Ligand code: SRM
């Protein structure tokens with residue numbers, strides 16, 4: 001038997017509101033989601049909650065790369081999280097939730113996790 | 114293929130596996146490791162540091178899970194329970210049986226718990242594994258009344274480490290030692306007496322020369338009675354009374370054991386059965402057991418060589434130790450107790466500085482045999498390396514406070530001198546790694562030679578060796594730029610590039626990171642490239658700069674308006690007070706003579722700043738690597754001793770340099786007379802009034818490594834003073850490293866303060882005109898960053914918590930009240946502790 005899970009999408013903002021290499025926070029079903037624009041069509045979304053500080057701030061981190069892998073560095077203690085997997089580079093076993101994100105007709109949409 | 118079975122996976126077993134894998138190029142051995150503990154081998158030597166993070170990952174030994182190595186099988190959490198030597202098999206607790214061609218016992222030691230009545234009570238612990246510490250932590254954090262206390266039985270190395278861990282957990286520790294002094298094995302009487310005094314100053318109560326007779330339960334607490342009649346009422350007890358080798362498997366399978374326990378082995382670590390070896394703390398090599406890791410590593414190397422076709426025998430081990438206990442240095446090396454026939458002792462006991470140093474030398478006073486250092490062990494590595502060698506100076510001279518052994522320097526050591534005793538690495542081996550194998554950093558030396566990877570005490574020597582070999586340590590900014598910050602500054606200045614994208618495309622790789630982006634943003638700002646949030650620059654800034662406010666632990670921000678020189682009118686005080694009341698902010702006078710308003714959400718920042726800017730305030734740059742404050746004392750206007758108007762000068766300086774972006778923050782102070790009430794000498798540049806003008810001091814700071822500023826100019830007039838400070842700051846901004854304050858910048862400069870004076874006072878490089886012009890440009894170009902935001906709707910739009918719900922504040926931020934003001938409530942408990 002195959003169970004298919006319907007993913008719901010929430011529009012959060014125009015793509016033009018998020019410059020390349022930056023992030024914004026959005027409220028999606030009461031959850032705080034950090035949406036990142038890397039470059040071109042590359043978008044990622046993680047939970048906004050930084051497990052290393054306990055503050056909801058990941059969207060305000062600096063976006064760049066570590067060895068070519070896109071990462072965001074939390075603004076509080078500078079721990080880095082991979083944008084594709086949510087994995088923390090500084091602490092083994094620590095990670096944050098990954099959300100799906102897409103751009104439709106110039107609008108950024110976040111999918112249920 | 115043959116099977117090597119290793120019983121136990123501690124530090125020594127791990128070293129064995131690594132050494133066999135490295136030497137077994139022919140692929141002769143398959144290795145099965147059977148481990149009792151639930152996790153791969155970790156750094157037990159550093160166990161006490163677990164208390165800092167409570168993160169087992171921080172103790173991990175690199176590669177100890179053998180991921181990706183098919184020749185090694187690691188079975189965790191399943192202890193070996195028996196050995197059948199006839200069948201050549203071992204069986205584990207879970208009933209798993211494994212045959213072997215060679216068996217290595219590496220089962221370590223167990224803590225020795227003397228038969229004190231009450232030793233089985235709840236609340237009584239030992240100190241050897243991560244699980245032991247977790248259990249102690251749980252007991253220590255159970256709610257109770259008042260400050261919690263603990264007793265450590267045993268005042269040796271481990272007992273004192275346990276006391277440190279307990280103190281770091283917030284308990285008041287008592288240490289009970291049977292011998293008449295602490296660390297009886299390592300230090301002598303003189304050292305022990307000083308150690309006791311230093312440790313006692315650190316809120317650890319020491320009881321020596323007494324036993325523990327009984328421990329009794331007393332409600333939820335424990336009551337311990339000591340042999341000398343003392344009764345201790347404590348929350349928990351930790352036994353740290355030595356260790357005993359875990360030789361049960363050997364005993365039960367009929368192998369010979371040593372006189373005082375331990376699996377008896379020869380100098381090649383072979384037991385009485387040629388297929389069975391023993392290494393590490395469980396082994397008695399020629400009937401001697403070792404309780405530290407270095408001899409264990411040597412045994413692992415010996416067995417690895419034997420199994421892979423080489424041969425080696427156990428070298429005479431170095432049992433030197435150095436540790437830093439609660440900030441107290443203790444070291445002993447070589448023949449510390451002068452056991453050698455005819456040995457002489459030379460000791461210096463300095464009660465004033467709290468140091469005790471003893472050297473043990475041969476009867477002719479020419480050769481070093483060993484020694485003890487307490488209170489200050491800076492010379493440990495050099496002295497230890499000199500053991501068995503002719504002394505470079507009289508023993509007395511080596512112990513003299515200034516010019517002591519530290520000044521002998523690494524150059525003076527012979528090639529055979531051991532630099533890293535944990536891993537047995539000599540100076541010669543390190544020099545070869547540097548000069549022939551291209552190791553140009555401490556990291557590479559560690560990877561290449563293993564030096565510095567265990568206790569870490571030799572790392573400073575590695576740096577010195579690199580310097581002595583003329584290797585420049587890399588100053589590369591980060592993985593994206595090979596250049597140093599100073600080089601980047603020159604590149605950007607010369608090419609006049611104005612965006613990070615251009616800079617990284619032409620001079621870097623990848624897309625940048627949280628290190629290079631703010632560094633380049635700062636350089637662009639220093640060179641005057643418009644508002645720091647203009648265009649692409651906004652994506653380069655740290656969050657503090659991005660929101661022109663300081664982030665706090667709960668994600669809220671603080672607001673610090675500039676109050677030049679700390680002088681403020683009552684009317685302006687009223688404005689700050691009213692803003693704080695209206696927005697519900699916590700207020701505090703900072704250490705920089707101004708007022709900080711805490712607890713603003715991102716959405717509130719523009720509204721708060723609109724009110725402040727309208728009342729004539731401007732950004733205080735508390736968030737930026739920039740000029741912070743110029744503190745002042747009241748000076749000659751009011752003070753009966755003042756000789757110049759320190760307030761007026763402080764205000765002038767603060768307004769002149771405000772907004773100047775720099776490698777690190779810059780602080781200043783101006784005092785009206787030599788009494789120095791503004792603490793100017795603890796600042797990057799400080800000014801002190803004299804009868805005839807001003808004295809200028811540079812290169813001071815507070816912080817973690819406090820330093821007094823040094824005199825650069827004396828008795829100069831205001832114009833000369835300001836011109837010199839202009840040049841000082843511009844030269845610093847151009848040539849310092851990222852996050853390097855002025856003190857280390859001057860220290861690293863070749864020629865130091867004299868060179869600095871030559872450049873900015875005598876213009877020895879001919880750049881002063883340029884520096885003057887750059888500062889003039891900065892002063893002219895200054896505009897208030899907050900006003901710039903308030904005037905620009907696009908920049909303002911970024912100040913919202915949620916892009917799809919402007920005006921909704923972050924719901925995870927909440928506050929409670931303390932001393933009649935609001936303070937943050939911590940919501941999500943961090944998963945990772947620091
Ligand atoms: C607010 C204040 C404490 C207070 O309530 O008094 C403070 C607060 C912070 N200090 Fe400080 N320092 C404050 C005065 C000081 C002083 C005293 C002084 O300036 O006279 C010192 C020692 C003097 C010095 O810097 O040399 C001081 C030495 C530090 C250091 C260590 C610097 C060093 O070179 O070792 C840091 C860490 C750093 O910058 O890397 C630091 C870092 C910080 C940070 C920015 C830490 C952070 O990143 O969150 C704190 C946040 C400020 C904020 O507003 O949220 N703070 N800090 C003081 C603000 C002064 C101001 O008005 O701007």
Ligand SMILES: Cc1cc2nc3c(=O)[nH]c(=O)nc-3n(C[C@H](O)[C@H](O)[C@H](O)COP(=O)(O)OP(=O)(O)OC[C@H]3O[C@@H](n4cnc5c(N)ncnc54)[C@H](O)[C@@H]3O)c2cc1C
Nearest residue numbers: 121122123124125149157192193220221393394404405406
């Ligand atoms: C707090 C602390 C601080 C220390 N500080 C220093 C220091 O500064 N310098 C220094 O040189 N040394 C120090 N030491 C000592 C050092 O940690 C040991 O010398 C070293 O760990 C010994 O390694 P080992 O592999 O022989 O034994 P261990 O590390 O004890 O490892 C033995 C392993 O074998 C397992 N085992 C036992 N029996 C069996 C069995 N039957 N089957 C399977 N597995 C079994 C055990 O569970 C354990 O995991 C310190 C020790 C402690 C506890």
Ligand code: SF4
Nearest residue numbers: 746752755785786790
């Ligand atoms: S430094 Fe001098 S002038 Fe200034 S307050 Fe102190 S005593 Fe008075």
Ligand code: FES
Nearest residue numbers: 533535567568569
């Ligand atoms: S001396 Fe311990 S790591 Fe080098």
